[in-house]
Each structure stands twice: as C-alpha cells, then as structure tokens.
Amino acid sequence: MGKRLQKLFLAMAIVFVIPIVALGVSYAVSAKYNSEFREALQQDKIDPSTILDYRVVCAKNIPELVEVCAPASEIQTFEQGAKISIAVGVALFFLLFAGRVYGGNNRARLAFILSPLTRIVLILLSVTIVIQGALFVYGIYIAESVFIHRVHFIALAGAGLVAIFGGFNLIVIALRIMKGATLSQSGILINNDNGDGLIKLVNEVADSVGATRPSNIVVGLEPSFFVTSAKVALSNNSGTLGGTTLYMPLPFLRILNIDELRSVIGHEMGHFKGKDTVYSLKFYPAFSRIESAISSLEGNGEDNSIINLPTLIFLILLHDEFAVAERTIGREREIAADLEGAKVGGAKCLASALLKFSEYAQLWSGIQKLNVETLNEGRVYNNLSEIYYNVAMGAYEEIDFDARRDALLDFKMAHPNDTHPTLHERISALGIDAKTLTKEDLAPSDNSISALISGCDVIADELTISEHRLMIALGYASLPEQAN
Numbered sequence: 001m002g003k004r005l006q007k008l009f010l011a012m013a014i015v016f017v018i019p020i021v022a023l024g025v026s027y028a029v030s031a032k033y034n035s036e037f038r039e040a041l042q043q044d045k046i047d048p049s050t051i052l053d054y055r056v057v058c059a060k061n062i063p064e065l066v067e068v069c070a071p072a073s074e075i076q077t078f079e080q081g082a083k084i085s086i087a088v089g090v091a092l093f094f095l096l097f098a099g100r101v102y103g104g105n106n107r108a109r110l111a112f113i114l115s116p117l118t119r120i121v122l123i124l125l126s127v128t129i130v131i132q133g134a135l136f137v138y139g140i141y142i143a144e145s146v147f148i149h150r151v152h153f154i155a156l157a158g159a160g161l162v163a164i165f166g167g168f169n170l171i172v173i174a175l176r177i178m179k180g181a182t183l184s185q186s187g188i189l190i191n192n193d194n195g196d197g198l199i200k201l202v203n204e205v206a207d208s209v210g211a212t213r214p215s216n217i218v219v220g221l222e223p224s225f226f227v228t229s230a231k232v233a234l235s236n237n238s239g240t241l242g243g244t245t246l247y248m249p250l251p252f253l254r255i256l257n258i259d260e261l262r263s264v265i266g267h268e269m270g271h272f273k274g275k276d277t278v279y280s281l282k283f284y285p286a287f288s289r290i291e292s293a294i295s296s297l298e299g300n301g302e303d304n305s306i307i308n309l310p311t312l313i314f315l316i317l318l319h320d321e322f323a324v325a326e327r328t329i330g331r332e333r334e335i336a337a338d339l340e341g342a343k344v345g346g347a348k349c350l351a352s353a354l355l356k357f358s359e360y361a362q363l364w365s366g367i368q369k370l371n372v373e374t375l376n377e378g379r380v381y382n383n384l385s386e387i388y389y390n391v392a393m394g395a396y397e398e399i400d401f402d403a404r405r406d407a408l409l410d411f412k413m414a415h416p417n418d419t420h421p422t423l424h425e426r427i428s429a430l431g432i433d434a435k436t437l438t439k440e441d442l443a444p445s446d447n448s449i450s451a452l453i454s455g456c457d458v459i460a461d462e463l464t465i466s467e468h469r470l471m472i473a474l475g476y477a478s479l480p481e482q483a484n
Contacts, residue, residue, distance in 0.1 A: 004320060011313045015089035015128060022082040022135040026075055029142055033071055078142070081135055088128040092121060092314070100321040105328050111282035114322060118290060118315075125314055183228055183288075186235040186466050187220030187247060194455035195219075198253075201452060202246060202269075205262055209340050211269040215243025219250045219453070221384055221463050223361035227268045230285050235466050244272065250460060251388035253452060255360060257445035260353035263345025270340030271333065279329070287326060290319050331421045335429045347430040352441040358408045358423050359399070359442055360392045367391055368471070375468060375477035384467055385460040392444050401439035409434055 058072035099117040103110040190198055199217060206213045214227060218234065218241070225248055232241040246268060253261065294315050341350045367388055371381060381387055409424035427434050449456040471477040 007313060007317055007320070011317055012089075012093070014310045014313060015092060015125075016086060018132040018136055019082040019085035019089070022085075022139045023079060025139045025142065026079045026082065030072075030075055032147070033075075074142070078135070078138055081131055085128050085131045085135060088124055088131070092124050092128070095121060095124070096314075096317060096321065100325075103322065103325060105325050107279040107283070107329060110322065110325055110329070111279050114283055115286040118286060118318060121314060121318060122311065125310060129310055182231040182233050182240060184233050184235070185218065185220065185247060186222065186463070186470060187218040188459045188462055189234060189241065190217040190219060190453065194459060195453040197454070198452040201262070202265055205265045205344050206269045208344055209266050209269040209273055211272040212244070214246040214269075214272075216241045216245040218245055218247045219253070219459065219463075220247065221250060221364070221388070221467055223249045223252065223357070223364045225249070225252075225264055225268055225357075227271055228284075230288065235470065250385045250449070250453075250456070250463060251392070252357070252360070253449045254385075254389050254447050255356055255392055255444045256353050257349075257447050259345040259349040260356070260445070261345075261447070263341040263350035264353050264357075265341075266344030267337045267341030267350065270337035273340065279333075283326075287319075287322065290315055294319060331425075334421055334426065338426055338430060342430055347432055351427045351430055351432045351437065354423055354426060355408060355437060355441050356444070359395065359404075360444075363388065363391050363395060368467075371467065372471050372477040375471060375479055378480040380468065380479075381464060383457070383460045384464045389444065389446075396439075396442055396444060399439065399442065401442065405434075405437070 095117060099113050103113045188194075192199065195217070198219075202217055203213050216232070218232065227244060227246050229244050232245045232247075233239075234241065246265070248265075256264065294312065338350060345353075367384065370387075371384060374381060409427070410422050421429075424434055427437075453459060468477070472479070
C-alpha cells in the first residue's frame, strides 16, 4: 500500500505541481503590477480609495490603456493555461479510477475498457505535459523579467524544447500502444509436412473442448505452454503469425505421455472457450502492451529518464490498478481451464503433467548455462532437445521426492501474460490429494515424438542452431576462432 501511495503522490506531483506553481507566479506578478499601477496613479494625486486594481481596470478594455494593460492580458492567459492543465490532471485521475471501478472483476467490462482507457490517458497526459512546458517557460520568463529584470533565454529555449519533445514522445508511445502487440518467440511453425500428427491431436482436443482451433502451432525449446492472440514473430522467420498461436516446448512432447499432453493442450484450448475468448483476445493483449511499454521505458537509460518519467508513472498506475483484477480473474481462468483439460485427458494425467512441468521447466536455465559454457569452449551441441530430456532423466533418478514435494507444490507456471495459481491450488481444484502423488508421477515418459512430428530431428537441430545464435547475439557466448 505504501508503494502504491508513493506512485500516486508522484503522479499527482507530475500533473499538478507546475500549474499550481504557475498560479502562484501569476498572483505574485499580478500583485507586483498592481502595486506599480497604484503607485503611478497616486503620484498623479488620485485618491487611493478610488483606485481600482490593475486587472479590474484592464478588464474594462479601455482603448487608451491597451498598451498599459498588455501584461494583464498575458497574465490572464497564463492563469487560464494553468487552470486548464489542472482540469486535465483531474480528468486523468478521474478516468483512471473510474475505469477501474467500472471494470471491477467483470471480464467483459475489463476487456472493453482497458485499451481505450490507456489511449485516452496517454493522450491527455501528452496534452498536459505540453501545456506545462509552456507554463514553465513563460512562468520563468515573466518572473525573471518582473522581479530580477533579467531573462535567461537560452535556458528557457532548452526547457521549451524538452517540453515539446516530451509531449511528442508521449504521443508516439500512445500510438505505439494502440497497435497490436507482437510477441517475439524462438520456435518453428508446425505444418502438415513436418507435424501432421500434432496438428490432428491439437484440432481433436480443441473440438472436444469446444474451442476454436488455433491458427498456428509453434514448437520451441523454452519450457512454456501458452496460447496467444497477439501477433507472433518467430526468430527464424522475417514475417509474423496472425490469428491465435499455440506454443509448446519440444522436449515436453517427449517428457509427457500422450494423455498428459492431451490434458495440457485441453487446458490451453480452455482459455478460448466461452467468456474467456473475448477476455483473452482483448484484455490480455492490451495488458501485455502496457507491460511491454513499461519495460521499454524502464530500459531506456538515464538520458531519457526525465522525459519518460510522466509516461512511465501513469502506465505503472494503470497497470497496478488493473493488475488487481487480473490476478483475481487469472486464478479463476486457470482453474476453469484446468477443468477443461481434465475432461480431455483425465484429472490425474493433468496433475502429473503439471507436476512434471513444475520440476523440469526449472532445468532450462541450467541447460542454457551449460550450452553457453560449451560454446565458449569451442564445442557445439547438435540437439538441445535431446540434452534437455537426458538432463530431465538424470534429475528424476536423483530426486528425493518427499523432500522436494513442498517446493514443487508452491511452483507457479511461467506464462507471458498472467500469474498462475500454485501447483497445490491447481491440483486441489482437480479433486486430487497432493499427498497421493508419488515419484513415479514425475517419470519422463519417453513418448515417441516422431508419431506427432515426422521431422522432429530436423526441427530439434534448427531450434538448437537458433539457440546458439541467440546466445552469441546477446553476447553470452562466443565461438573461439579455431572452433569448427
């Protein structure tokens, strides 16, 4: 709660400090002009009690006083700009919290409100930043000219350019977020030539669940099962995949037996059934775009930190407000999807699949590290999928299941969009007592991948080469010159 309030106060400071200070400068300058105006009239022996305030006199628009009243007109415009900026700021916070209240924990409302709300908030924020830039520059100018009779024009010009650039930057970010999200993924697209059996299995499960068949099926090395409606850019393909994409890790097609695999696919297809469809297609792409924008802004470095700060703070506020609902609904979605998967492959098969994933998914980082060390030694693995399976077998043989049980049950599956419930929660929701699980439920099945993917060896080699290239491109590994 403390951090949330800190973010809120920082956002309020960003929106309201400059216009409030501008009003203060306006009143101070008005008082200065008014004092000088009254002194000038008193020197003409006019009764002080009959002298109206400077701005009151100027409000009468007397032609003879046009030149004298020019500063009053400028101050009035300055004050109006400050008040408009404050009004826009109030509208920002009203929309932010009203949108959250309206969305509540209702999937349809959340899917409807998040994307347009994000756009409106960023556009309004860009407007107020531009106005604040003008207020800041003119406020410094008029304060310096009135009180110290000296103006730092170069500094003011620089501040003006920063404000303009900041406002433009906000508009660019807003337009970028309006575009559809693109997920970068290392993987191989499955087609009828290389994976007819897997396509048939997935379509059969989708039909059984009553979900729309995925447009694309992609396999990779990264241990994660997910379905996304975002565009997917594959590392080995210059184009992008449209429609819905089901991603599966190649090593787990071997680690899981066929019924366990069916139950996991059924779970993923369960996300695109009924009310979940609209929520998955609209809310999560918008939510992930906000997360991507936050990550991008946080990674821009110190040079752009001040310019990006307003955008970053409001995106974080927006994200945090809707993350509360996302976590609540996310848990419900996962449990509901699990029930769909259990209908296809059986509750025990899904439980054992989840158990295997909780243990063997965590091996990937170690395999990546091993691969990097091997590359740096000038040696190259040809099939990391095979390495993955062998490491999983070794882990299974060595595991003390009773000692490891609690850690496994606290595991949360990695996913691009949301946070899953713990394994214990998911297994309990399936009606299975976690105490009945044994080490045998963790045994890698050695399922025949070739029955699903005819070109599995070729695909495994391609994925391995892609992983090598990625590690080298990221600077984690480099092949010695003498390596073949």
